[in-house]
Amino acid sequence: MATAAATATTTTTIKTLYRTLLRELPPISQKRTYLHTLSKYLRAQRTYATLLERYNPSLGLREDDDDDNRVRMSARRVGLDIPE
Secondary structure, eight states, X not given: OHHHHHHHHHHXXXXXXXXXXXXXXXXXXXXXXXXXXXXXXXXXXXXXXXXXXXXXXXXXXOTTSOHXXXXXXXXXXXXOOOOO
């Protein structure tokens, strides 16, 4: 019988320690809110980068690229084609 009583005491002690640890942790809702905010931010950044690339194609050009290419890109942005 001594082992059954010792097992019950050990189980109770483990449960008490587990509950104590759970009380120290932040609520799950805070973690969810943070992750939800992070996912929204990352999605917005991806959309921003896509739109920036789409509507500003000359943004990625280096300074040593020729001016004709910049003019052509600017004209295309407003819907014009430059004759060659």
